[in-house]
Each structure stands twice: as C-alpha cells, then as structure tokens.
Amino acid sequence: AQTVTQSQPEMSVQEAETVTLSCTYDTSESDYYLFWYKQPPSRQMILVIRQEAYKQQNATENRFSVNFQKAAKSFSLKISDSQLGDAAMYFCALQNYGGSQGNLIFGKGTKLSVKP
Amino acid sequence: DSGVTQTPKHLITATGQRVTLRCSPRSGDLSVYWYQQSLDQGLQFLIQYYNGEERAKGNILERFSAQQFPDLHSELNLSSLELGDSALYFCASSPQLVGQGVGNTIYFGEGSWLTVV
DSSP: OEEEOOSEEEEEEETTOEEEEEEEEEEESSSSEEEEEETTTTTTOEEEEEEETTTOHHHETEEEEEEEETTTTEEEEEOOOOOGOOOOEEEEEEOOOOOOTTOOOOOOOOEEEOOO | OOOOEEEEEEEEOOOOOOOOEEEEOOOOOOOEEEEEEEEEEEEEEEEEHHHHEEEESSOOTTTTTEEOTSSSSSEEEEOOOGGGEEEEEEEEEEOOOOBBBBOOEEEEEEOOOEEEE
16 A cells, blocks of 8 residues: 655644644655645645655755655755745645556645744 | 637536536637646646547546537536536647657646635
C-alpha cells in the first residue's frame, strides 16, 4: 500500500522566521512524483512545489524549498522568511504512475500558523 | 485561478436526494479527477477519467457515479444522499497520463461544498 504520513498536525512560526514541515511516504515504485499543496481558509488547493523522484536536486520555488531524501522516503518542506499569508493547511502528496495513472495520495495535513 | 471551474460552489440538500456536481477542466487538459474532502477522512480520491474513459477508481461509493463528456467536462452524480456525504468535493485536471519522465501536475478547482441535512 502507498501511504503518506505527516506527523505534525500543527506547527507555528514567527513571521520572517523559517519553518520545516515533515512528510514521509511509502511506495513500492522506483519513480514517482511528490508535491506540497497549500490549502488556505478559502479551502482552495494551491500547488506549492513539485519534486521528481528521479532528480537528485531538491526543488525550490522562491521562499519554498524541499529536502528530498529518497532512501529515507522523506520529503520535507522548508518555508523561509515566513509571511502571514503562508498560514494554511499544507498537504504532502505522492503521485505514482502506472495503474493508478497519476492519482494523488495525500497525507492528513499540517496546519501552519504564522505569528506576527 | 487554476483554470478548473466547478459548479455549484455551495449546495444544501436533504437526505435521500440526488445532486450533480459539474467540472470544466483547464483548457487542453484531458484528465479529470474527483476528490472528496471531509473532516474525518481527509482528501480521498474518488475517480479519474481520461479523454472520456474511466481510468482509475478510488474509494467511490456505489451511490456515486461520474462521467466525462466529449467536450471533456465532467459530472459527479451523488444519489441517495446521507448526512455523511457532506463534504467538499474537488475536481482537478491535468494534461495527460503520468509516465516515466512525464510528470503530471494536477490543478484543483475551488471545490463544491455539499451539505446534506
């Protein structure tokens, strides 16, 4: 079975500080994709960052970066210079290809609060 | 704006009723996914269509059905509704099927809030 685990139900960070959200996953596939999605109070699902498993280089998008450890099946999200607008639920997701044809498997989410 | 359009945004209906949720994917996207987000179950994959054909099935109840039309829009039909079906239903789309070296970012609509009373 493929699973995604986010062990931190809630996190808090001071504005302008850095925070890291954890995610571990389990899959029998050797190639897959990993995503972080943000869900603000509006409930819209917004793509934050994407990582291809076959790439060793960690993905970066402005203030967002990942630490991808394939052997450990770990995919953490680092948010630098946190802003009030970063407050949201963050979901880690795994995407295999093959029989599931790209379906996303989500973790339970981490609620991030940003303190001014 | 992701480019995925869902209607209606909010819907309140009674138990036992039937509703249809509609989704227009991003322009050019052939694949449509439906997800259910409830408080206790998190985000659950329901079903996927690709270019009009069912491609993958997740935890979709037999009371639920979906289809994708030739113009690529999709509908999710929910029947014999129960209180537990109250949830946020997301439609998402992506350009193609996932393959080796072919990533496939999935973009979500704003969701349809269904409340069953």
